[in-house]
Amino acid sequence: MSLLERLNNDMKQAMKNKDKDKLSVIRMIKSSLQNEAIKLGNELSGEEELTVLSREMKQRKDSLHEFDKAGRADLVEKLQSELAIVEIYMPKQLTEDEVSEIVKETIAETDATSKADIGKVMAAIMPKVKGKADGSLVNKLVQQHLS
Known part of the structure; x- marks a missing residue:
């Protein structure tokens, strides 16, 4: 199953479960993948999908660090839950x-x-x-x- 198919299935499930946070993150990931495919002018390979996912993770980690420094606990908590959702789609991390x-x-x-x-x-x-x-x-x- 490709990443896009998996995202579509998870998006449907999130809609059924009325999980707005997960749905929002999945839509952002899907949008980033589609934008990258348009930019490159072809369907994304597995490695290109991984690049986009890594970029999404890095953006959230950077924002998390900045919000933490600024003392914005509400935004830190939201970003941590988003990171957990994005990590579901990442390959297993090396120790x-x-x-x-x-x-x-x-x-x-x-x-x-x-x-x-x-x-x-x-x-x-x-x-x-x-x-x-x-x-x-x-x-x-x-x-x-x-x-």
Whole structure:
């Protein structure tokens, strides 16, 4: 089942259950996917869908951080529930240990030895962990292993 089909089914279920919050988030995700497909001029591949979902997650996490700093508990709570809904459609996230193993392997593959090689390592790692790990975690682990 494709992501769009899954979203359509979940949207119907949310309508039946009168779950306005879930319905709203699903519609936003679906809209983002459709806008991306229009922009690219073709149907989205699985990887492109994952890119859009990752973007949605990142936007919400950034907003959550800003609202938390501003002391807006009402908006923080709303965004946390939205994040939980978006996470349903994301692939299973890698643990920090799993990401660390991938970092070590990639450092060995790219023959990186110093912090000057961080860009080269990050470019090689990100396609491997796309949608499965947070970029800031990956960056932190790469810096730790190269220091």
